[in-house]
Amino acid sequence: MLATRSRLPPLRSLASLSPSQINTATRSPLQVFDRHAKCLQKDRAAARDGGNRSRTVDYVRDDVANRMIERFRDIKRNFSSVLDLGSGSGHFAKLLESDQTKKVTMLDLSKLSLERDPDAEFEVQVERLVLDEEKLLDMIPRNSQEAIVSCLSLHWVNDLPGVLVQIKEALKPDGVFMGAILGGDTLFELRTSLQLAEVEREGGISPHVSPMADPRDMSNLMSRAGFTLLTVDVDEVSVRYPTMWELLDDLRDMGENNAIIGRRHLLHRDTLAAASAIYKELHGQEDGTVPATFQVIYLIGWKPAPQQPKPLERGSGKTSLKDALE
Numbered sequence: 388m389l390a391t392r393s394r395l396p397p398l399r400s401l402a403s404l405s406p407s408q409i410n411t412a413t414r415s416p417l418q419v420f421d422r423h424a425k426c427l428q429k430d431r432a433a434a435r436d437g438g439n440r441s442r443t444v445d446y447v448r449d450d451v452a453n454r455m456i457e458r459f460r461d462i463k464r465n466f467s468s469v470l471d472l473g474s475g476s477g478h479f480a481k482l483l484e485s486d487q488t489k490k491v492t493m494l495d496l497s498k499l500s501l502e503r504d505p506d507a508e509f510e511v512q513v514e515r516l517v518l519d520e521e522k523l524l525d526m527i528p529r530n531s532q533e534a535i536v537s538c539l540s541l542h543w544v545n546d547l548p549g550v551l552v553q554i555k556e557a558l559k560p561d562g563v564f565m566g567a568i569l570g571g572d573t574l575f576e577l578r579t580s581l582q583l584a585e586v587e588r589e590g591g592i593s594p595h596v597s598p599m600a601d602p603r604d605m606s607n608l609m610s611r612a613g614f615t616l617l618t619v620d621v622d623e624v625s626v627r628y629p630t631m632w633e634l635l636d637d638l639r640d641m642g643e644n645n646a647i648i649g650r651r652h653l654l655h656r657d658t659l660a661a662a663s664a665i666y667k668e669l670h671g672q673e674d675g676t677v678p679a680t681f682q683v684i685y686l687i688g689w690k691p692a693p694q695q696p697k698p699l700e701r702g703s704g705k706t707s708l709k710d711a712l713e
Contacts, residue, residue, distance in 0.1 A: 444641045447624055473494070478539075494520070534564075538567050563690075588661055616687075
């Protein structure tokens with residue numbers, strides 16, 4: 388499943404680091420997630436029933452990819468190639484058209500997820516690379532990419548500030564990074580229901596929903612990583628399920644199982660039953676369904692270049708905002 392950040396250093400402290408401090412931090416990042424376990428989870432999800440099960444739960448990634456491609460098309464520029472970081476099965480890459488780019492390089496931790504769908508489903512030329520997103524510069528040279536995108540994968544990296552620095556380093560000057568990352572309010576309904584059930588049945592709580600970024604900090608992290616001309620906005624995807632059980636099944640088939648180091652591998656059946664009842668009581672809809680909210684943070688940033696437009700100095704404006712509003 389996709390825990391609160393209460394036991395972890397707040398993301399705000401990372402946002403206050405300078406780029407040189409972030410580079411130092413990347414050599415010994417805080418280990419929150421078991422990356423090997425996450426790779427296995429994604430492999431199993433992609434292989435289950437010949438990939439058919441994972442295809443039925445592409446709806447969240449496909450919806451976010453559609454919202455991202457609209458933003459990408461607003462960039463009036465043609466790219467010779469695009470690097471899709473943490474691409475999965477190519478939810479974003481499948482939407483790229485030949486008038487935007489000629490080639491997409493899909494990079495992902497999971498080989499089976501990366502190779503789930505054939506090249507025929509893509510309009511542009513496809514190259515696939517198996518690589519941990521945390522080690523981007525091990526395979527991608529610095530100053531080599533015109534555009535890097537990432538659609539719903541960065542919430543699983545241990546060192547988000549360090550990965551953002553690597554993305555900026557891999558871009559050419561005036562290259563663009565566009566990303567979508569799950570925010571801290573994602574699956575708040577599931578998190579609260581599980582916590583209340585554990586307190587009631589077991590007398591304590593353990594993390595079941597991954598620590599995720601706070602939208603208020605992402606612009607600071609992007610700026611500290613060295614990006615300019617930043618755009619950060621937040622949206623939500625809400626999905627209704629018959630019960631909590633169907634949500635848990637879909638998260639497994641998405642490869643979004645819990646991968647926190649030190650996680651509990653099993654929950655008592657009566658605790659899960661209590662969580663399902665609490666979920667329905669607190670969040671149930673009139674039609675009998677229960678909602679699950681995915682908070683998505685959209686990011687756009689550019690690598691600095693001499694020809695980029697620069698903001699005017701403070702106080703240099705000649706038009707009064709009051710006059711414009713009137």
